[in-house]
Amino acid sequence: MSFDQNPWGGFDDPFTDPDWDYLDQVPAEPEVRLNPQQQRAVDHDEGPALVVAGAGSGKTKTLVARVVELLRHRALPTEILCVTFTRKAAKEMSHRISEQAPGSSKHLTISTFHSLCLSMARDTPHLVGREEGFTVWDDKTSSRELRRIVRESGSKKKEVTVGQLVSILSDSKQKFFREGCEQGWGSVEAVRDCLAEYEALKKAANALDFDDLLYLVSRGLDRFPDTARAYQEKWVWVMVDEYQDTNPVQEHILSVVTAHHRNLMVVGDEDQAIYGFRGAEVDHILTFTERYPDAVVIELGQNYRSSDSVVGAAARLISHNELRRPKRIWTESEKGWDVEYPCFRDSFHEADYIARTIKASIEAGYAPEEHAVLVRMRRQLHCLQLALSQQEVAYDTVGSVDFWQRSDVKLILSWLKVTLNVFDLASASEVFSRWPRIGAATVARWRKSAGNNDKGALASMTFLHGHPGCGIETMRGKSITKFREVHAELQDRVRQAHPVRDLVTWLYASTGIDAEIATAKDSNVRKEAEEAQARIELRHSFIAMCPDDEPHNGHDGISSFLDSAINDRGVDEKGNAVVLSTIHGSKGLEWDHVWVVGMVEGIIPSCVFREDPSRKEIEEERRLAYVAVTRSRKRLVLSRYPVMAKNGENLFVKPSRYLVETAEKMPEPDPPLHPAPSQKVITIAKGQSRDRNLPKWRSRLCRARDLPKIGVITIE
């Protein structure tokens, strides 16, 4: 290539900058042959494009191929922006791209909407109305502050709950109907006052919450056209995966960022839109061509992921939805194993059977990580976790415990936050209220003055020394003095540019967590000792993930570390283990063996217990079932049971309508995997037991007939 053909214009010279070395290594041919439609998407020139496709038709693969193609012929990595829906998907995409274009991924922007907005806000904080070095509050911190505001608002207490506030805030920000909602709040004065106070508090604390990140960036892009223009010129090529799940705020950000070049390629499948509850609107994909009339539309139909049996089941299922473009989903794969429909006595038997089957499957030579069990609701996970542990099968639960929310970790993050941003009242309260001898009353007293202190929240602590019980000679007074010393020393260490790992280790020791763990470890109470052990393991993994070298030291190190914690909201997976996940968490992933458990009315669809669920809700739940089914490459098991515990009652439940819809003909489980439930169940009318002690009466009845307790069912 001569310089005449150099597409890099005024940018770094790729021939002398070692960073661009990988360009020679981008292969001329992608490793798998794409089909003609996929190739069309890859070769798409400039202008908007919509790639619509069924599950497993290679949407993500096509996006990756397109990025590689752009890198080969016409784009600098810095000009490319890929937006995906989950952190896992972003990681996977950058991994796949760097396999084909080694070294490129550090220059590309591949991120979720949240991490994209966070980095925009860091680069241009005026966009979000904050100063440099702002902190981001997680959901727990936000709720805690809202709870305090509601509590302190006294008489308004009964009119508004924290739950209401959180959902009003989140809904209005995600759906972008802020003005509309603000007017709505007007009718409930208490709501409006509390929210106004919360917004003012965040502003004074130079902090944002999660919803703000997206909402304020999208607002800021409108308000600051020059900044918007800079982003428009920076990202020449914008691609979005899982477009069907964008909400109005995200959609707005995309439309502004791409307004100049208009090179927006969105990839999605309206049949997999499952985030309606977070404000996503399936309409965005359905109306893309109305908003971009010149968009090229490319349809991918062939499924490469799954066997013919699985593809058939998925196609039958989704054909029952009305709110969709009819499309043909087909595959050239072999028929493969039939879909299985076992029926168990209850969820415990189901879990037990699945754990044993997976164990056998692993012993037969299938890799553990090729097995996934998917649930509709998080609470279904417990008995599966128990059953797998009993069979000694290792499992990873996708996004289960939020690592960063664990108490010790959260406390240390708050210390770091308040060191970077001395005005962050909420984080300061968190660290202060966990300090020995400091109770809620002391914190409340201190907060009254702390907000107005122009030297920062913790600087106002001396104020407490004049208060009864807080004199410097009292125990509490000494404790406050000690707190200030630790805080001052931390600030010194940050100034001296200690690595983050040293700071975290030091905080473990200086804030008393280490001592607490050491005491609990030797406790005679088993539960306490076990908890201490878990905290030790947590400490280990937390410290291990902290950077301990240049350029990750001091202030900048902490700042980027905290940002990575915001973007990484899941646990690190062990790998090499069976995967447990909610269906929502399974989006975009695939496994050879997939179990979808509890396929009964009331779990999926979950809304049937409410009166009159709307067609829209039933369709969204059907899309969830469709996502679950299409995760499987080879083996698909849809299991159910006839009896389910709900609110202390055992209910008869019907097989999920979705399960029935996947089947050509509803097969009977053959042979029954567990004794047929009808032989083991006694039904009683509700009134029959009303004047008795129901649990005792049930136990007696079961004992008399040699039945397990679950064998007695109350019906209307």
Ligand SMILES: Nc1ncnc2c1ncn2[C@@H]1O[C@H](COP(=O)(O)OP(=O)(O)O)[C@@H](O)[C@H]1O
């Ligand atoms: N042209 C192709 N030839 C062979 N396999 C393909 C092709 N396109 C996609 N695949 C495979 O199909 C599976 C699903 O691809 P993926 O991109 O994850 O689909 P989607 O994003 O549409 O759900 C992957 O295992 C991928 O490697």
Ligand SMILES: [Mg+2]
């Ligand atoms: Mg995909």
